Amino acid sequence: MQTRLSDKERKRLGFINRQPSLSRHSAPVVLIEPTDDSEDETIHVSPSFLEPLNADLDGDTVALYIIHDREALLECEDKAFLQNSITYDQNNSFLATIRHEALYGAFILTKEKFNKDNIIVKNLNSLKDLPESPKLWNDHLYDTVQMKSGELHSYGRCLFNKFCGFDKVIITKSLSKKLIDYVSEEIYTYFNKDNKKYYDSLAALEKRLFFFISSTSHAPSLDVEDMVNLKNDQTNKIFKNLPNNNIKLGYYIVEALTNRALDSMDENSSLYKLYKSGSRFSKAQLARSAVAIGYSADADNVVIPRPIKTSLLEGLSEEQYFMVAPATRKSIKDKSRHTPNSGYLERTLVMALSMIEFDLDDCETNNHLEFIVMSNKHAQTLVGKYHRDPNSTDREWKVLDLKTAIGFINRKIEVRSPMTCQNKG
Numbered sequence: 001m002q003t004r005l006s007d008k009e010r011k012r013l014g015f016i017n018r019q020p021s022l023s024r025h026s027a028p029v030v031l032i033e034p035t036d037d038s039e040d041e042t043i044h045v046s047p048s049f050l051e052p053l054n055a056d057l058d059g060d061t062v063a064l065y066i067i068h069d070r071e072a073l074l075e076c077e078d079k080a081f082l083q084n085s086i087t088y089d090q091n092n093s094f095l096a097t098i099r100h101e102a103l104y105g106a107f108i109l110t111k112e113k114f115n116k117d118n119i120i121v122k123n124l125n126s127l128k129d130l131p132e133s134p135k136l137w138n139d140h141l142y143d144t145v146q147m148k149s150g151e152l153h154s155y156g157r158c159l160f161n162k163f164c165g166f167d168k169v170i171i172t173k174s175l176s177k178k179l180i181d182y183v184s185e186e187i188y189t190y191f192n193k194d195n196k197k198y199y200d201s202l203a204a205l206e207k208r209l210f211f212f213i214s215s216t217s218h219a220p221s222l223d224v225e226d227m228v229n230l231k232n233d234q235t236n237k238i239f240k241n242l243p244n245n246n247i248k249l250g251y252y253i254v255e256a257l258t259n260r261a262l263d264s265m266d267e268n269s270s271l272y273k274l275y276k277s278g279s280r281f282s283k284a285q286l287a288r289s290a291v292a293i294g295y296s297a298d299a300d301n302v303v304i305p306r307p308i309k310t311s312l313l314e315g316l317s318e319e320q321y322f323m324v325a326p327a328t329r330k331s332i333k334d335k336s337r338h339t340p341n342s343g344y345l346e347r348t349l350v351m352a353l354s355m356i357e358f359d360l361d362d363c364e365t366n367n368h369l370e371f372i373v374m375s376n377k378h379a380q381t382l383v384g385k386y387h388r389d390p391n392s393t394d395r396e397w398k399v400l401d402l403k404t405a406i407g408f409i410n411r412k413i414e415v416r417s418p419m420t421c422q423n424k425g
Helices: 047-053 070-079 100-109 134-139 155-163 177-190 195-215 224-228 233-240 247-263 270-277 283-290 318-353 376-380 402-407
Strands: 013-017 029-031 063-066 119-124 144-147 152-154 369-372 386-388 412-415
Touching: 013 070, 047 100, 047 195, 100 155, 100 177, 100 195, 100 270, 119 155, 134 195, 144 155, 152 155, 155 195, 177 195, 224 270, 224 283, 233 247, 247 283, 376 402
Parallel strands: 119 144
Antiparallel strands: 013 029, 013 063, 144 152, 369 412, 386 412
8 A cells, every 4th residue: 555745755755776776676766864964974774675775784885866856756756666665576575674683683582482381471462561671671581471362472472573563463483584574574464555654664673673682681792612612523523534536525525514513503692593593694604604614616616626624713724725815816806897897787788778668568479598497586587577388388478477487496498588579669
């Protein structure tokens, strides 16, 4: 459900963009709010909206483009205003989600295991009446709240649902990065799919989670000893005997040992919570940092048959350092050399093609591209394109939906592309 802006609000609309633009969601129209500090020239962005901008708060540069024409402002509101968009065009993923420290806070609050024998709140009718205090936040997250209906929930789970703006417990799962869309979907549904209420509620949730995680004893504090203890003597011994010149076998061994090390983490440690929540550390990052680097590629992207048997935490010998240094320098050089060019090329193509309009829905060409769909994410990028199954007797071109696209993972698909379009107009 969309809400129209007032004339006064509409004058504060503008495009925000971070290059390279990957889709129309990379340059949405937003409502600009002035800061109280007249000397502050930075652009502040809600943490919940970093994903579509592909921003990660490491010095990214964004730009604002201000619109002055009234008709253009009306068109911007109708066609590009962020508040009027909830999910990506190519799939059902939400544009705005909780991330990083807020996600860590959600993981802490929604832990499944709790002490059902210690009921600290009885016959609670509405979450709006849930008591809050520093002591409850610090010491009683995993004690029990008894609802008037008889349901039992942890205090932390009740608190998270209250932070969402709910008056009852709706979210009952232990949250991690894999379930951030689930949180957004439940909030959107609870507020009757009202776009403004959804974005306001998500922003309020983000602030409350940031405050919770920064003001309690649950704030993450990495202990280097937790990382050192990921490997035991037996694992170290096996790593030291990783095979040379048998890369395939070595990969399997490194993967198995990495899984064993990560599964041995203490559930009460900050490292475990950061990793399991998805707030920080991917599997590969944690493995290279604290388990072992394993097999690396050289400057020509050819895998070096001699594995690095230590982690970054343990340090590299001089020989190991110089073995992988050329590839590291190459990747840094490639990024600095090619990324700006690709961004410039993308902008040039967008400007050059912006005046072109297709006057046919279907050019009826049989020219196409044929390739294997590699992953779920790859499948999502193909949604909406005309496709055929090369192994089917049905040779009719059909528009691809997400469910069908996922069914093509690890299979060949024929897809029409703008490069093969035969539209004469």
